[in-house]
Amino acid sequence: MAATLLKNPRHFFVIALALTLILEGCTSRPQKQQSQAAQTKNAEPGWISLFDGKTLDGWEVTQFGTQGPVQVSEGSIVLGMGDGCSGITWQDSFPRMNYEVKLEAKKVTGNDFFCGMTFPVGDSFCSFIAGGWGGPVVGLSCIDGLDASENETRTLKKFDHNTWYNIHLKVSQTKIEVLIDDEQLVDFSYKGRKLSIRPEVDLSRPFGICSWTTTASLRNIYLKQ
Structure with a gap:
């Protein structure tokens, strides 16, 4: 050979x-x-992706009338700064109780809330606000008619620009919980309390995410029931 x-x-x-x-x-x-x-x-078992990283399939740009441009860019949903709310609303079925939502959000420009997440709680709706009222306020709107800046879920947290924050919402038969980067910031038992939303985010029902006069980015949006 x-x-x-x-x-x-x-x-x-x-x-x-x-x-x-x-x-x-x-x-x-x-x-x-x-x-x-x-x-x-x-991919965590039991979680369903609500965003494919490429398109707005399943979502609709919320027609607030004040919104900035909304687009998908580099694997993220970018909510452009508007004169009020800019956001997206989920168009498919969504659970009303006993579920969790995870997502990553960041504030790009502006100094108000970069994640206003409206969600169902049984027959009611509520919103979780991250970075509202000039930037530091975290909490639920509304409880007994009081905004996040006025009720007992209010807390203050510094949010940096261009930094991704992991937000984890849990809705059960008795409580609403929210963690940011594994830090529990909301642990609210809502029995006997009135949950509602501000009229500005009515179009976010049943589930939607928006920002207020702020450019924000969203990615890795997951649902678990």
């Missing part, structure tokens, strides 16, 4: 090329499998 290769250099080249291609194929397949495994590992 070796003598044949020495006599025929062309044969040697062909065999060497074939071996190279085989080796490249062997190394590329595990890399592809590793990439797919990583994607599977990142």
